[in-house]
Amino acid sequence: MFDRITIIGVGLLGASFALALKKNGLCRSIAGCGRNRENLLRAKERNIIDSFEQDPAAACKEADLVMLSTPVGSFTNLAKKIAPALKKGAVLTDVGSVKGTLVREIEKIIPEDVHYIGGHPIAGSDRSGIDSANAELFKKAKCIITPTENSDLAALEKIQKLWKAFGSEIVTLSPEEHDRIYAAVSHLPHLIAYALVNTVADMDRSYLAFSGRGFRDATRIASSSEELWSDICLLNRDNLVEVLAVFQKNLDKLDQYLKAGNSDSLKAEFRKARALRETIG
């Protein structure tokens, strides 16, 4: 499908993308690019990538497809660095958790004859690094593709085919829809998990030893990288601030019912949430 692919950022997602490409025979060669030379050496030793190059522009010179899988906060800088080096007709894509204005910025940065198609596989976890990478990471996972009115249809089709070959379920959203949705179902939950752990720290950190599976599940995402998630939250700030206000209203409601000893209203709120939660298994 592609001759030469360059993956900038060979971590959990980038390395899993490489492994899935190889498993499905979708390219001739994969070049890795990243700031950590040790990591690139290990990735090459393990045949996750075929070669590497630490300078992003040099790494992308001959690429038919460039994947941005570094932390999303670095995308605009990277796009600026590689823009002059990108081949005519090359496709640029990414796995970033934020789209919205970011997609619009990248579209402005890259040359007109390069085709950018944003992507966001709903995979990965609190883990990171190539040790957790695997070719099946994207199998049965949703992959959100966020074309715009400027997108090249042939490039869009290629990107969709690629994720389909990995076994992903493709969903197409506008960059703006994507960010509204993920503010609610991903970025807010991360913010809450961090705040919940810090609440226990404020009370008495020794309390943590008493926590059970409920707490561990509820706060698993608080193990996520602070570098990555502060960027995500700030890049989707407007949506996140809006949904956070809705959450605070819901919490205030529960607080009032608690203080009033209003069992019926508390129960009704819990019931509404339970019924909805049960729909997603």
Added chain:
Amino acid sequence: MFDRITIIGVGLLGASFALALKKNGLCRSIAGCGRNRENLLRAKERNIIDSFEQDPAAACKEADLVMLSTPVGSFTNLAKKIAPALKKGAVLTDVGSVKGTLVREIEKIIPEDVHYIGGHPIAGSDRSGIDSANAELFKKAKCIITPTENSDLAALEKIQKLWKAFGSEIVTLSPEEHDRIYAAVSHLPHLIAYALVNTVADMDRSYLAFSGRGFRDATRIASSSEELWSDICLLNRDNLVEVLAVFQKNLDKLDQYLKAGNSDSLKAEFRKARALRETIG
């Protein structure tokens, strides 16, 4: 260890308790008690219990040990019903998620020659019912025992031995300590999970279809019974209101950093939470 044990409330915890007793040969016979006759019949058919009796007082008449494993909101009423029927020297225990004032009330209700020892195994989940019950549910789980200055030492020792035989790790706390701790590590997370799901409902319930593993983990406990959890929250209201205020402060802080675009402070809060979260695996 015991001759006749009565389990009031044959659900996930009660039935698992029965199965663990049988597996470890800790009693001669187990009587079940509950409001749902069908459930008791099924439990008897499956040899989880040996007999049953729907009237709580009648069910407890001959018991050496009575286990309360109904929803915690029913404990004081049940204690009142069974108090006149309890044998001299009988031991009363429970698996309730709230202790504090509840333990003090039960101590007042039961006769002086009956020994109450509160317990709270940190097991179970969002699932419920005898279909999920198993003899190993309490293995390697913490079990909090909450004796008071009034507790009979021989009864305390018996209850501790019993949970040890199940493979649980015993921790002894005062009822008040227990409730302060579990307000933070269990009751607050439930409240938050319910509010988080309702927030997505307020935004657009179709967003749920886009959620990934992070959201599912973070909200798994929102599948918990609203009957049970509204009782738990109200029975531990004072502690829960206090810890909720600490959480709201933490969330307000993140909200302010977001609005100010303060990346460093946001990152510092996330880092603090991540470091602490990683200590519990």
